[in-house]
Amino acid sequence: MTTIAAVQGAERFPAWSVFGAVLAAAGLPIYISAPKFYADSFGVSLATLGALLFALRLFDVVQDPVLGWLAERLGTRAKRLAVAISGAAMAAAMVALFGVTPPVAPLWWFALTVTVLFTAYSFLTIAFYAQGVARGAATPDGHVRLAAWRETGSLLGVCLAAVAPTLLLGLTDRPFAAFAWGFAAATLAALLLMAPEWSATERTAPMPMGRILADPPARRLLILALVNATPLAVTSTLFLFFVETRLAAPGWEGPLLLLFFLSAAAAAPLWAIAARRWGSKAALLSAMVLALITFAWAATLGAGDIAPFAAICILSGATIGADLTLLPAAFARRMAVISPIGGAGFGLWGLMNKFTLAFAAVTLLPLLESSGFTSGTGTQPAAALTTLTVLYALVPSALKLLAIALLALTRLED
Numbered sequence: 522m523t524t525i526a527a528v529q530g531a532e533r534f535p536a537w538s539v540f541g542a543v544l545a546a547a548g549l550p551i552y553i554s555a556p557k558f559y560a561d562s563f564g565v566s567l568a569t570l571g572a573l574l575f576a577l578r579l580f581d582v583v584q585d586p587v588l589g590w591l592a593e594r595l596g597t598r599a600k601r602l603a604v605a606i607s608g609a610a611m612a613a614a615m616v617a618l619f620g621v622t623p624p625v626a627p628l629w630w631f632a633l634t635v636t637v638l639f640t641a642y643s644f645l646t647i648a649f650y651a652q653g654v655a656r657g658a659a660t661p662d663g664h665v666r667l668a669a670w671r672e673t674g675s676l677l678g679v680c681l682a683a684v685a686p687t688l689l690l691g692l693t694d695r696p697f698a699a700f701a702w703g704f705a706a707a708t709l710a711a712l713l714l715m716a717p718e719w720s721a722t723e724r725t726a727p728m729p730m731g732r733i734l735a736d737p738p739a740r741r742l743l744i745l746a747l748v749n750a751t752p753l754a755v756t757s758t759l760f761l762f763f764v765e766t767r768l769a770a771p772g773w774e775g776p777l778l779l780l781f782f783l784s785a786a787a788a789a790p791l792w793a794i795a796a797r798r799w800g801s802k803a804a805l806l807s808a809m810v811l812a813l814i815t816f817a818w819a820a821t822l823g824a825g826d827i828a829p830f831a832a833i834c835i836l837s838g839a840t841i842g843a844d845l846t847l848l849p850a851a852f853a854r855r856m857a858v859i860s861p862i863g864g865a866g867f868g869l870w871g872l873m874n875k876f877t878l879a880f881a882a883v884t885l886l887p888l889l890e891s892s893g894f895t896s897g898t899g900t901q902p903a904a905a906l907t908t909l910t911v912l913y914a915l916v917p918s919a920l921k922l923l924a925i926a927l928l929a930l931t932r933l934e935d
Contacts, residue, residue: 536714537667538674540649543711545675546682546704547611547642549757550697551635551878553778554686555618556886557761558697560896563627567896571886573632577639578879585643585872592648601719604648607641608712612705614638620698643875650870652719653853668850669793675845676786680779687775733866736859741931742852747873749809749844749924752816752917754877756837758885759913762894766901767909769824777827777834784838785845792843793850801847802933808843809928811836813921820914851933885912 556570595603614637623630653667685703689696733739756763760778765771795804815837822830849870856866892908894901901909 535670535674536718537649537653537671538677540711540715541671541674542678542681543704543708544642544646544649545678546707547615547638549679549682550615550619550700551638553683553757553760554697555631555635556758556882557896558619559627559631563623565628565631567890567894568887569628570631571882571884573628574635575879575883577632577636578875580636581639581643581872581875581879584640585647585875586869588640588644589647589651589866589869592644592651597720600648601716604645604715604719605712607644608708611638611641611645612708614641615704616698616701619701620695639875648719650849650853651866666793668846668853669790672842672846672849673786673789676782676789676842680782680786683778683782684775687772733856733859733869736855738932739852739855739859739866741927742848742855743869743873745924745927745931746848746852746870747877748920748927749848750874751877751881752812752920752924753841753844754881755885755917755920756816756913757878758881759889759909762889762896763909763913764830766894767824767906767913768822768826768830770827770830773827777831780831781834781838781841784835785841788839788842789846792846796847796850800933801851802928802931805843805847805928805933806925808840809921809925812840813918813925815840816914816918816921820910820918822910888912 551574556567556574559565559570560567591603592600614634618631618634618638649671653671682700682704685700686696689699693699734743761774764774764777792804792808795807815833819830819833822833852866852870859866889905889908889912892902892905894905894909
């Protein structure tokens with residue numbers, strides 16, 4: 522009976538890919554597209570947007586632990602209802618963010634819609650990953666296999682979100698609005714597919730977050746996740762600006778993003794295989810060293826270097842496949858030991874990842890603007906281009922070196 526149940530659970534893994542794709546598509550536009558969209562369309566200052574994003578993420582310091590606490594205590598019926606409501610709110614907020622002319626000051630509309638979107642997104646992400654703790658423990662190598670399905674779907678969702686506005690530009694003069702409505706439809710489909718997977722977690726006493734932070738392996742994994750995710754947060758925040766101005770390649774943003782995330786999606790299952798063969802730590806170290814090389818290479822590029830940057834997108838995308846597959850799997854394995862319910866642990870995990878994006882926005886966008894950079898203009902001062910290169914390539918290189926050192930001192934359970 523156990524074997525049959527395990528096989529049936531494995532057969533439903535594609536539903537996890539679809540749901541992961543929708544969540545990833547929700548996260549990408551906020552930090553890559555939304556600031557530039559509101560700066561170009563409504564003239565909102567980049568520094569103001571960065572400060573606002575950081576302030577909203579400070580709210581997560583309180584919100585995410587509460588959402589994790591809630592996810593742990595919901596019964597099956599209540600959890601399915603909460604997921605349905607959150608999914609509807611996330612879809613509606615995306616439409617309001619990109620598909621509606623702000624009825625109030627654009628900055629306040631941005632703040633309102635992003636708050637609703639990320640609250641719903643946070644709850645769904647925490648519940649999704651916490652549910653995966655129990656599902657992954659049901660079969661041998663289950664955490665890595667589930668992570669491969671889930672993160673591959675997530676990366677494919679990011680691919681679609683990255684390229685959709687560019688493709689839709691040929692069909693409509695409001696590509697982001699069309700994307701938002703398409704996202705709402707995809708969210709409904711994902712909710713229906715994933716509905717049978719939601720269930721109450723085992724009725725054990727929830728693990729207080731203080732106990733999770735007091736566990737040395739869990740704490741070290743959280744710190745590693747924070748440091749290792751920051752380079753991606755930096756490059757995600759500045760990607761559109763780097764391609765448009767440093768490479769002088771407007772219009773290539775969508776195809777290059779697509780190349781990056783397709784590479785990540787293709788590499789994710791390969792990293793899972795490598796982890797099973799050589800261990801998660803060896804696989805992650807290999808990926809981090811390759812990422813360091815690509816960041817250093819990006820620092821040498823200038824106007825017209827589209828082909829070399831395309832190669833960088835392929836190589837760096839492949840390294841992200843390892844980060845997004847193996848680190849969550851390692852954390853899930855630890856949660857299965859110390860906190861089988863998983864909600865509180867992944868509340869902390871989500872907070873680490875979102876904090877990196879908020880920190881990147883609040884530090885990088887004001888620095889870029891103070892150097893003389895103006896979004897949406899054809900030419901930029903030399904000092905602004907130099908600052909953009911340093912922030913996009915050299916800062917992530919230093920952060921990745923720190924992540925490599927932390928991983929070398931961290932024991933990963935296989």
